[in-house]
Amino acid sequence: MQEHDMSWVRAEMALAEPAPAGVAGFQAWVRKNLIASTGDTIMTIAGIALVVMILPQIINWAFINAVWTGPDRTACATVAQGGVQPEGWTGACWAFVNAKFGQFMVGRYPIEERWRPILVAILFVALLVPMLIPKVPRKGLNAILLFFALPIVAFILLVGGMFGLPHVETSLWGGLLVTLSLSFVGIAVSLPLGIVLALGRRSKMPIIKTLCVIFIETVRGIPLITVLFFASVMLPLFLPEGVSFDKFLRALIGVSLFAAAYMAEVVRGGLQAIPKGQYEGADSLGLGYWQKMYLIVMPQALKLVIPGIVNTFIGMFKDTSLVIIISMFDLLGIVKQNFSDPNWATAQTARSGLIFAAFIFWLFCFGMSRYSMFTERRLDTGHKR
Amino acid sequence: MKHIAIGILGAATLGLMASAASAATLDTVKAKGFIQCGVSTGLAGFSAPDDKGEWQGIDADFCRAVAAAVFGDGTKVKFTPLSAKERFTALQSGEVDILSRNTTWTINRDTALGLNFVGVTYYDGQGFMINAKKLPGVNSALQLSGAAVCVQSGTTTELNLADYFKANKMEYSPVVFEKLEEVNAAYNAGRCDVYTTDQSGLYGIRLTLDSPADHVVLPEIISKEPLGPAVRQGDDQWYHIVKWTYFALLQAEELGITKANVDEMKNSPSPEIKRVLGQEADTKIGTDLGVSNDWVVNIVKAVGNYGEMFDRNVGSGSPLKIARGINALWTKGGLQYSPPIR
Numbered sequence: 001m002q003e004h005d006m007s008w009v010r011a012e013m014a015l016a017e018p019a020p021a022g023v024a025g026f027q028a029w030v031r032k033n034l035i036a037s038t039g040d041t042i043m044t045i046a047g048i049a050l051v052v053m054i055l056p057q058i059i060n061w062a063f064i065n066a067v068w069t070g071p072d073r074t075a076c077a078t079v080a081q082g083g084v085q086p087e088g089w090t091g092a093c094w095a096f097v098n099a100k101f102g103q104f105m106v107g108r109y110p111i112e113e114r115w116r117p118i119l120v121a122i123l124f125v126a127l128l129v130p131m132l133i134p135k136v137p138r139k140g141l142n143a144i145l146l147f148f149a150l151p152i153v154a155f156i157l158l159v160g161g162m163f164g165l166p167h168v169e170t171s172l173w174g175g176l177l178v179t180l181s182l183s184f185v186g187i188a189v190s191l192p193l194g195i196v197l198a199l200g201r202r203s204k205m206p207i208i209k210t211l212c213v214i215f216i217e218t219v220r221g222i223p224l225i226t227v228l229f230f231a232s233v234m235l236p237l238f239l240p241e242g243v244s245f246d247k248f249l250r251a252l253i254g255v256s257l258f259a260a261a262y263m264a265e266v267v268r269g270g271l272q273a274i275p276k277g278q279y280e281g282a283d284s285l286g287l288g289y290w291q292k293m294y295l296i297v298m299p300q301a302l303k304l305v306i307p308g309i310v311n312t313f314i315g316m317f318k319d320t321s322l323v324i325i326i327s328m329f330d331l332l333g334i335v336k337q338n339f340s341d342p343n344w345a346t347a348q349t350a351r352s353g354l355i356f357a358a359f360i361f362w363l364f365c366f367g368m369s370r371y372s373m374f375t376e377r378r379l380d381t382g383h384k385r
Numbered sequence: 386m387k388h389i390a391i392g393i394l395g396a397a398t399l400g401l402m403a404s405a406a407s408a409a410t411l412d413t414v415k416a417k418g419f420i421q422c423g424v425s426t427g428l429a430g431f432s433a434p435d436d437k438g439e440w441q442g443i444d445a446d447f448c449r450a451v452a453a454a455v456f457g458d459g460t461k462v463k464f465t466p467l468s469a470k471e472r473f474t475a476l477q478s479g480e481v482d483i484l485s486r487n488t489t490w491t492i493n494r495d496t497a498l499g500l501n502f503v504g505v506t507y508y509d510g511q512g513f514m515i516n517a518k519k520l521p522g523v524n525s526a527l528q529l530s531g532a533a534v535c536v537q538s539g540t541t542t543e544l545n546l547a548d549y550f551k552a553n554k555m556e557y558s559p560v561v562f563e564k565l566e567e568v569n570a571a572y573n574a575g576r577c578d579v580y581t582t583d584q585s586g587l588y589g590i591r592l593t594l595d596s597p598a599d600h601v602v603l604p605e606i607i608s609k610e611p612l613g614p615a616v617r618q619g620d621d622q623w624y625h626i627v628k629w630t631y632f633a634l635l636q637a638e639e640l641g642i643t644k645a646n647v648d649e650m651k652n653s654p655s656p657e658i659k660r661v662l663g664q665e666a667d668t669k670i671g672t673d674l675g676v677s678n679d680w681v682v683n684i685v686k687a688v689g690n691y692g693e694m695f696d697r698n699v700g701s702g703s704p705l706k707i708a709r710g711i712n713a714l715w716t717k718g719g720l721q722y723s724p725p726i727r
Contacts, residue, residue, distance in 0.1 A: 073592070073704060080598045082704070099436045108438035171465060233474050327426055327466045337466075340427030341435060342704045345592035347573070350566075 062355075065091025069098055076346045083346070093348040097356045100338050104356070107174015107334055113166065116157045117177050123150060124184075132371060134378060147188050154181070170248035174329040176360065178248070182255050182320040182330070187313055189256040194263025195302075199293065201268055212264070219261035224322055227254045232326035251323045259316045266308035270301030303379045310372035314365045332357050410482055410616070410623035411455070411675055419461045422448035423481035426466045429589035430699035430707070431487045431507075431612075440464045443698045444485040446688045447506055447614055451483060451630045454680040459687025473498050476617055483627060485614040487585075500615040503628040507613075507699075508711045508720055510606030511545050512584030514591060518599045519578045526605035530555035535568050535577040537561075541608070546581055549607045569593065583610055588705040604710075622675050629674060633681045635723035636661055637690035639714055644689035647682055661726050670726065681726070691721065 022028055034044045067075050067085075076093035077083025085091075097104070106117045127146040130136040158181075161167035173181075200212035231250040274297055282292040302309070324333040335353045338344065414420055424432035424444050432442040449459040467475050467486055476484040477499060487509075488494070490502040513526050523529065526549075536543050538561040550557050560577040562568045572580045573594050580587065584606060591597045614631070616624050637643075640658050642650045651664050663671050663678035671678035688694050695712065696702040713719025 080596050081592075081594075082597065103434065103436075103438050108434065111437060169463075229470070233471055237474065237478060324426075325468070327468050327471060329426075329466070337427040338434060340429045340433040340589070341441075342429040342433065342589060342592065343435065345429060345589060345704060347593050347595050349593065 061090060062092050065089065067091060067093055067095045070095035072099075072343045073346050073349075076344075076348050076352075081346060091348065092355070093344075093346060093352040094356075096338075096344050096346075096349050096352055099344070100335075100353075103334055103338065104175045104331060106177045107329055108172045109168060109174070109177065110166075110172065113160070113168055116160070116165070116168075120154045120157050123153065124180075151185070151188070170246050171328075173248060174334045176331050178323065178328060179317070179320050179330040182251060182323065183313070183317045185252050186255045186259045186316050186320075190259035190263045190312070190316070191309070193256070193260035195267050195298070197260060197264035198267035198271060201264065202271055216261045216264050219257055220265070224254065224258050224319060225325055227258070228322060228325045247326055247328055251326060251328055255316065255320065255323075258319075259312060262312050262315075263309065266305050266312055267301065269308065270303075270305035271297065273304050274301050303376075306372055306376050306379075310368055314368055317364060317368070318361065331360060410620050411626065414455060414482055414623075418456075419463050420448060420452045420455065420483065421465060421481045422451075422462050423465050423467045423472060423475050423484040423486050424448070425486045426468055428487055428586075429592075430585065430703060430705045432464075432466075432485070441698065443506060443694060444487060444614070446694050446698065447485045447631070447634075448483055450634060450684045450688045450694075451627055453683040453687035454626060454630045454633070454676050457677060457679075457683045459683075473500065476500065476615065479617075482623070483614055483616055487612045488615060490611045490613050490615075494615070499618045501618050501624050502613050502615045503624065504631040505611040505613045505720070506631060507585065507611075509583050509585045509610040509612050511542055511581060511608040511610070512587055512606050513603045514572075514580045514587045514600055515603060516572075516575065516578055516599055517601045519575070524601075524603070526603050526607070527553060527555075529557065529579055531557065532579045533558045533560055533577040534579040534581055535560045535562070535572045536581050537565055537568050538563055542582055545608045585612075585699065585707065588699070588707050592704055606711075626675055629726070630680075630684060632723040633661070633684050633726065634688075634691040634694065635714065635721050636726050637681060637685050638692040639716060639723065642681075642685055642690060644685055644693060647685045651682065657727075 018024070033040075035041045070076060070093075074083040075095045076085070076091075078085045078087055078089050080087060102111070102114065106114055109117060127142065127150055131139070131142050131146055136142070156162060157165070158173070158177075159168065159170070197212050197216060200208045201216065203209045203212070228251065231245075231254060232247065235245060235250070278296055278300065279292065282296040287295065320330050321332045323330055324336075329337055335357045339350050339353060422445070424440055424442075427433050428442070428444075430442050432440050432444040435441045445464065448462045448464070452462040453459040455461075465475065465481050467481070467484075472484055472486050472488065473494070475481050484500070485506075487507070488502075489509075490505065494500050495502055513529065515523055515529070515532075517523070520529075520532065529550075534546060534557050536546055536559055543559070543561070546557075546559070557579075560571060562571060565582075568580070568582075569590055571577060572590075580590065582590075584602065587602050591600050591602070594600055614627060616627050637647075640650075640655075640661060642658065642662070647662070650658055651662050653659060656665075659665050660668065660670070661681050663681060668678050671680045674680070677683070689697070692709075692714075695709065699705045699707045700709065709717070709719060711720045713721065715722040
């Protein structure tokens with residue numbers, strides 16, 4: 001062995017020294033973020049004071065004093081208000097949400113048929129969750145099941161009228177069922193349609209280009225409320241008596257076309273961000289138009305506009321509340337409708353119901369937003385921006 | 386009432402369409418096996434969904450009464466919730482067979498809009514609610530001089546208020562808000578002493594206040610809002626069925642026929658009761674109307690008489706606790722009066 005002839009080389013990295021106390025750890029974090037300057041310190045103290053003032057009251061109202069179950073308004077009203085609670089009591093009336101929960105979920109869907117929307121919900125979750133987890137294999141099959149098989153099965157189950165299932169009119173649908181089915185169809189239709197419209201708008205063929213521009217600009221130029229209002233108030237006058245377009249179908253078409261027009265512009269933004277060299281490179285490889293778009297341009301363009309796409313989705317999810325204009329009751333609509341039930345009219349009912357609705361909306365929107373951030377990070381392979 | 390511009394627009398359009406409804410409604414209703422009933426999107430005591438999602442209220446029950454008259458079964462009715470903007474189109478286009486949606490009867494609606502109102506199921510009008518703690522001893526609207534009044538802006542309610550105070554030479558300071566929810570919150574917080582809107586609404590709002598017992602609805606009504614069901618023009622048979630269903634409800638109350646005693650009443654010695662309940666030999670009252678002869682029995686079995694309907698939905702049997710007032714029978718000093726059923 002000739003080890004003594006070799007100069008000494010360290011075989012492994014030296015262990016990192018802990019950062020000096022002044023720049024890491026809790027103390028440093030506090031110093032940097034909370035009390036860096038006089039202004040910061042004042043803001044921090046004011047902030048803490050605000051939280052201390054508000055938070056106990058909120059917790060008190062929403063949890064400690066809240067009523068969770070009860071037969072009717074007496075559970076959520078003080079003695080002076082005609083109920084059972086002691087004088088001066090205020091608390092959330094979750095009993096109202098509890099009693100109306102079925103309605104908030106599926107509207108006035110007949111109670112003995114409610115297993116149908118529940119089954120659809122289970123199928124939806126069972127197909128959506130593996131779709132969202134990148135590691136789960138067979139994405140192609142999963143997508144076909146989710147976007148083609150599920151809508152057909154859901155249609156048969158929810159509408160009925162075949163295979164021995166009683167027919168349930170869409171006018172009885174409501175609540176989260178309406179919100180989710182409108183958004184799911186809207187999302188599933190608007191993304192592909194939006195991509196096609198965006199490509200059409202950048203096409204060199206004049207007729208296709210003109211048609212796409214006219215569609216996008218017309219739809220973007222009219223408020224959704226106007227379209228829904230027209231579809232429900234004016235359309236029946238032009239149809240023969242007794243012939244009526246299903247209201248829910250009108251809303252579905254309106255919302256989908258709307259989202260598609262907005263989506264088209266989002267996707268076009270992505271297309272414009274792709275350097276000309278990418279198109280030319282694809283051309284020089286001899287790829288056809290669709291190959292070029294599918295293999296080279298779209299993967300890059302769509303990745304760039306994920307925030308815009310998800311933004312449109314979230315906007316659409318919340319816009320579904322506008323179907324109240326045509327007397328369809330989405331989650332918010334059915335919650336507000338139930339405020340009119342005199343058996344539950346108390347000072348706390350409206351607050352509790354609205355907070356419940358807000359929480360459900362937040363849950364879905366926050367979920368979508370976090371998932372989009374996750375996807376962005378996962379796809380961010382080429383360049384950090 | 387609040388959508389005059391839309392009403393005019395609708396009137397212009399509907400004028401062209403008024404002749405569209407020609408097929409006999411009774412036949413179409415019988416063919417499909419149920420009555421399609423237009424109700425509100427939610428108004429306490431008139432039409433609002435209960436815990437099971439069933440529509441409850443005077444307006445909803447009235448449709449059940451018509452279904453009972455036509456089919457002998459009060460459950461053969463489907464409800465369509467309609468917004469104020471949609472309601473007339475829905476009736477005119479045949480989407481609903483009856484509009485039973487707390488709608489005020491006016492001449493414009495009866496003529497230009499092509500509707501036929503069948504009667505007044507609830508005499509409503511603008512009223513006042515006061516905070517009795519802040520205004521002790523006030524028991525009439527005429528004592529409200531100098532009060533701060535909460536009112537929704539841009540409504541006929543606001544105009545009626547101004548007229549009323551001016552006519553009675555009283556001062557007031559209006560506290561005006563855009564949205565009904567804001568008015569409720571302001572009144573609840575004590576920013577005004579008086580709240581004015583339709584009287585039936587005041588009772589519903591009172592339930593949502595922090596201390597309902599402190600608040601009193603004053604007896605005065607300063608505007609006429611007769612609410613009633615309407616049908617399409619041009620179908621007299623259907624119009625008569627719906628109209629006489631309303632009268633039958635009143636007649637049953639006048640004769641003391643209730644949901645509980647209707648079967649005993651069939652054997653009553655009184656010829657009038659027998660006649661109304663279709664127990665006279667060779668009676669043709671029901672069949673002439675286009676329904677079965679025991680139609681009144683069916684109606685009362687389904688929803689009770691008018692008084693029971695009122696008590697259950699808005700009166701003493703409901704959380705709203707609205708007094709009968711001018712909605713009492715004519716025999717008790719009210720305005721509800723039925724022509725004789727004979």
